[in-house]
Amino acid sequence: MTVFDDLVGQEQAAAVLQRAAAAAAEALAGGRGAGMTHAWLFTGPPGSGRSEAAQAFAAALLCPDLGCGHCDMCHQVSVGSHPDVETVRPQGLSYSVKQTRELVLRASGAPTLGRWRVILFEDADRATEAAANALLKAIEEPPPRTVWLLCSPAPDDMVITIRSRCRVVTLRTPSTEAIAHVLSTRDDVPFETAEFAARATRGHIGRARRLALDEETRRRRDAVLALPRTLTGLGQCVEAAERLVKTSSEDAEEATAHLNEAETTELRKIYGEGSTGKGLNKGLVRGGAGAIKDLEDRQKSRATRIKRDSLDVALLDLVAFYRDVLAVQFGAAVELSAEDRSADLEALASSSSPEDTLRRIDAIMLCRERLAANVNPQIAVEALTLSLWRPRL
Incomplete structure (x- = not known):
């Protein structure tokens, strides 16, 4: 080794x-x-x-x-x-x-x-x-x-x-077999679960491990892939967008809340908060106001990054789902990442055209570009869900 x-x-x-x-x-x-x-x-x-x-x-x-x-x-x-x-x-x-x-x-x-x-x-x-x-x-x-x-x-x-x-x-994208082998041998994941996780994450080793080991990660993926069949009207599109954005915000809050508090407390201590002595506490904390403001800006940027990354994972899952729909529509003999949702794939493939599927994929990629350009997440995702519902509008 x-x-x-x-x-x-x-x-x-x-x-x-x-x-x-x-x-x-x-x-x-x-x-x-x-x-x-x-x-x-x-x-x-x-x-x-x-x-x-x-x-x-x-x-x-x-x-x-x-x-x-x-x-x-x-x-x-x-x-x-x-x-x-x-x-x-x-x-x-x-x-x-x-x-x-x-x-x-x-x-x-x-x-x-x-x-x-x-x-x-x-x-x-x-x-x-x-x-x-x-x-x-x-x-x-x-x-x-x-x-x-x-x-x-x-x-x-x-x-x-x-x-x-x-x-x-x-580096290249690892094969499904290679990732499944690693998960089953190094992480003691049952081979069927390992193979499902490797296929569902399209060669992303870290996500495959989380999907195989964490039930909450699997639940969130299921919720994202269930989204296309829930888009039956304008109200449902707005609700679906709100759910996606809310979930990403919760991810950011969960990942940063404790860390932010620890960082802020440590910095305040460095600048004298809690110290004794006449004028000492007040003067040093005031002197550290700029450093604290810089820390808050970095924390806000970190939370925005986590929120954006969380949304991007959901969008990539949707891209993979519609790619599978397109494969079913053309009868392509390729590995399907959403094979566990074959009924949804078949239903959407039979009720829409390949042109509609391509428009939906383009809409998802456009949403990713808008998020990267700092467009308001709620507005960007609402535009996406409307396009997934009515791709020809």
Whole structure:
């Protein structure tokens, strides 16, 4: 077992990374190290394991045995405690230039343990234009022992100046069989359930695991896929949109409420709230008002991101459902992600035309674009449900 064995269905990418890790070890020993570079871009569809591949590569760079998977170095990387690995996970809608400059400054330090200093930047495509320019300067002139591992869905999501300076590792969507095997062997999920989850999530490993293990996740998916047959009138369309938006808001509230409170309490303590002494408490809290306002803005951005991601999962489930409807209409011999709802697929396929189905899919994709452009979620989703009800309007 090595750290690369956890990459599901990514044998080709794993082989590239293993060779690069060996080249990195050669470079440390004074050799040429051909095949190793200081900047990498991991791309692939959602759920393909971009961050996992980058983390495995980080472990291989820092492990004396090139990612054995069981030594202290590999364990520290896997749990996020290695002093020479910094993982950046943008929680808001974007990653600012201020945050990027602070990151670049930290990345310029020498490695603590003498091998490499690794910066693993998840969702690097969320960097603003100014942040991308700041990142470009660091990638153009990196310290000799710093390695940048950037992750984004596609190479084109990164500005061309950064992309051209990185070695691209492209991951593919894992097969249903590969994901089902992992769920059944590593998570002890019954094979039928594992196969259902893998098929329903269309190769997204993380979602497949949640769907297989969490009953609430399955309930929510069922509610989303039941939506098309409930759209029988204008009132039902508005109600359905309200339910979708409300569910996404509840997800954001559940994910952020406790964290927001802890962060705010900690920051207030730092700025002296609760301290004793004449004038001390009042003065320090006032001095920290700007920091508290910045924290609240970041928390609001994080909640908006979670809400948008929750809605996007529902929309992608609907896209997959109508894709299955189209497959039934054409009699295509393809794997159906919503095979468990065959009755609904058959009913909708027989009561509409392929042109209607394509219009519905286009309406869902347009809704995703509108949400990404900060259109009011309620308005965007109401427009969607109306289009799903009457695709020719």
